[in-house]
Amino acid sequence: MIDTLSTYLGYDFVRNALMAGSLAALLGAVVGYFVIIRNVAFAAHALSHIGFAGAAAAALLGLYPLQGMLLFTIGAGAFMGISGDKLNRSDMAIGMVLSLSLGLGALFLSFYRGYAGEAQAILFGDILGVSFGQVVEMAVLSVLCFAGLAFFARRLLFASVQPDLAEARGLSLAGLAVAFMVILAIAVSLASQVVGVLLTFALVIAPAGIALRLCRTFWSGMIVSILLGLVVVWAGILLACLTDRPPTFWITALFFVLYLAVEGYVRFFTRADR
Amino acid sequence: MTAALQISDLTISLGGNAILSGVNATIDEGEFIGVFGPNGAGKTTLVRCIIGTLPPTRGSIEVLGLPPGKSARQIGYMPQGHAGFDSTALSARALVEAACYGDQWGIPWTSKKSKQEVDRVLEVTDASHYAERPFSVLSGGERQRVILAQALLGDPRILVLDEPLASLDPKNQALLIECVARVKRLTQTTVLFVAHDMNPLMHVMDRVLYLAGGHGALGKVDDVVTSASLSKLYGFEIEVVRLENRVFVVSAEGNVTESECFHHDHD
Ligand SMILES: Nc1ncnc2c1ncn2[C@@H]1O[C@H](COP(=O)(O)OP(=O)(O)OP(=O)(O)O)[C@@H](O)[C@H]1O
Numbered sequence: 001m002i003d004t005l006s007t008y009l010g011y012d013f014v015r016n017a018l019m020a021g022s023l024a025a026l027l028g029a030v031v032g033y034f035v036i037i038r039n040v041a042f043a044a045h046a047l048s049h050i051g052f053a054g055a056a057a058a059a060l061l062g063l064y065p066l067q068g069m070l071l072f073t074i075g076a077g078a079f080m081g082i083s084g085d086k087l088n089r090s091d092m093a094i095g096m097v098l099s100l101s102l103g104l105g106a107l108f109l110s111f112y113r114g115y116a117g118e119a120q121a122i123l124f125g126d127i128l129g130v131s132f133g134q135v136v137e138m139a140v141l142s143v144l145c146f147a148g149l150a151f152f153a154r155r156l157l158f159a160s161v162q163p164d165l166a167e168a169r170g171l172s173l174a175g176l177a178v179a180f181m182v183i184l185a186i187a188v189s190l191a192s193q194v195v196g197v198l199l200t201f202a203l204v205i206a207p208a209g210i211a212l213r214l215c216r217t218f219w220s221g222m223i224v225s226i227l228l229g230l231v232v233v234w235a236g237i238l239l240a241c242l243t244d245r246p247p248t249f250w251i252t253a254l255f256f257v258l259y260l261a262v263e264g265y266v267r268f269f270t271r272a273d274r
Numbered sequence: 275m276t277a278a279l280q281i282s283d284l285t286i287s288l289g290g291n292a293i294l295s296g297v298n299a300t301i302d303e304g305e306f307i308g309v310f311g312p313n314g315a316g317k318t319t320l321v322r323c324i325i326g327t328l329p330p331t332r333g334s335i336e337v338l339g340l341p342p343g344k345s346a347r348q349i350g351y352m353p354q355g356h357a358g359f360d361s362t363a364l365s366a367r368a369l370v371e372a373a374c375y376g377d378q379w380g381i382p383w384t385s386k387k388s389k390q391e392v393d394r395v396l397e398v399t400d401a402s403h404y405a406e407r408p409f410s411v412l413s414g415g416e417r418q419r420v421i422l423a424q425a426l427l428g429d430p431r432i433l434v435l436d437e438p439l440a441s442l443d444p445k446n447q448a449l450l451i452e453c454v455a456r457v458k459r460l461t462q463t464t465v466l467f468v469a470h471d472m473n474p475l476m477h478v479m480d481r482v483l484y485l486a487g488g489h490g491a492l493g494k495v496d497d498v499v500t501s502a503s504l505s506k507l508y509g510f511e512i513e514v515v516r517l518e519n520r521v522f523v524v525s526a527e528g529n530v531t532e533s534e535c536f537h538h539d540h541d
């Protein structure tokens with residue numbers, strides 16, 4: 001097995017996959033942390049579906065799928081940020097946009113040949129098909145996002161934890177929301193490169209969600225979230241190589257098992273001191 | 275000396291309805307003001323105007339001599355009701371740390387200075403001994419004290435508390451009031467304390483601001499909370515009953531309007 005693994009690690013496509021996966025996992029874990037404490041998981045999920053429409057429209061516009069996806073998600077993210085929490089937490093509004101996006105995606109895809117293959121790649125991810133050029137693109141985008149977050153993370157955290165007090169202390173909730181949603185849009189688009197738009201939940205929500213069930217401080221939660229994201233993505237890609245089954249399956253399955261384990265642990269073992 | 279709060283001819287309309295009209299009040303620094311009035315009287319509306327998140331329709335508010343919003347750093351605010359955090363294990367201390375120096379840029383490191391500040395506010399609110407526990411497992415009274423701790427960060431000169439006593443039992447009400455009174459005593463902070471029952475606050479309040487019928491009356495309890503003055507405010511007959519140092523505001527039909535048993539009459 002070790003031999004097989006080292007053979008695979010010699011292949012460019014596996015190395016590219018590991019790099020792309022790491023970038024998406026890292027950004028997803030950090031951004032996802034704020035998604036959970038801001039309570040906008042469903043909005044994040046919808047963003048990825050809007051990304052599907054974007055990726056499908058990209059071919060029609062003569063763009064790469066990632067470019068189309070970024071265009072649509074950043075636009076939608078900024079709009080969500082401006083329209084405020086009421087909309088971002090409205091299940092009905094988000095659900096309607098989400099389904100419209102999938103419908104639009106289906107419409108755009110119907111315009112070109114190779115319909116099924118393209119749809120499959122966008123919806124379920126094609127991490128083993130990522131080129132080195134795409135990895136570089138993803139790295140640039142990740143650096144931009146981290147730079148942005150490093151700039152205003154403190155304010156974002158305050159506004160996420162206690163918005164009313166933050167507003168009273170002079171923070172602009174709308175400004176922070178827009179900035180955050182744009183970064184979220186990029187994170188979601190990167191995650192879709194790995195697991196596909198339908199499953200970005202796995203990379204953007206799952207690690208932080210699990211970490212926040214366990215960790216009592218900001219930094220411990222953040223670090224656990226990052227570690228979970230990275231380890232699961234690496235394991236998923238390597239298991240995919242060994243078993244010849246899609247990495248998307250392994251990544252989501254590993255997160256699910258982790259989730260069950262953590263829920264079980266929280267329910268049965270931490271009751272006493274709670 | 276500038277007043278802590280100068281409200282002149284304040285009118286606020288929301289959705290076409292005048293919620294408050296022509297409210298005047300001058301509150302001095304270091305005063306403890308109880309703010310009362312029935313549901314929908316505009317207490318929260320007034321509070322939002324003071325903290326600068328709602329612009330007045332007419333008239334003006336000055337906070338420490340500045341327009342609201344310009345004095346943001348001087349204000350500690352405790353909103354009515356608050357977000358859950360029920361699905362996270364974040365500790366009470368983590369939530370207070372997140373709010374500490376939260377108006378600065380950069381990465382949320384917890385510096386020595388901010389750790390000391392967090393310790394201080396948790397101490398003042400008597401929350402240190404449970405601060406490491408997840409916020410989600412705390413009782414209502416414990417949670418309120420954590421939210422109060424957040425409002426106390428940075429030693430604000432004005433403390434605006436919107437119904438901090440809601441859903442607390444008498445013992446926890448007394449605990450929270452004692453915390454606020456202690457802060458006021460130690461730092462000469464001006465306090466605006468919104469509540470429904472004035473009895474537990476009687477011994478700490480300097481004056482009351484009573485809102486009803488879109489108008490406001492500011493003064494000593496004995497001057498404002500009288501049958502004559504409240505009837506004028508409400509626009510219908512109100513009776514104030516005193517019972518062994520306790521005050522009950524009763525409408526003429528005999529329904530208790532504002533009292534300890536928390537029964538509100540809208541009609
Ligand atoms: N955006 C709005 N549009 C129209 N009316 C509004 C709006 N916001 C609040 N109101 C109305 O303003 C009135 C005052 O509301 P406010 O929240 O200030 O009352 P309150 O005194 O704090 O009551 P409570 O004791 O229930 O907290 C209410 O009748 C409410 O329906």
Ligand SMILES: [Mg+2]
Binds near residue numbers: 317318354436
């Ligand atoms: Mg209110």
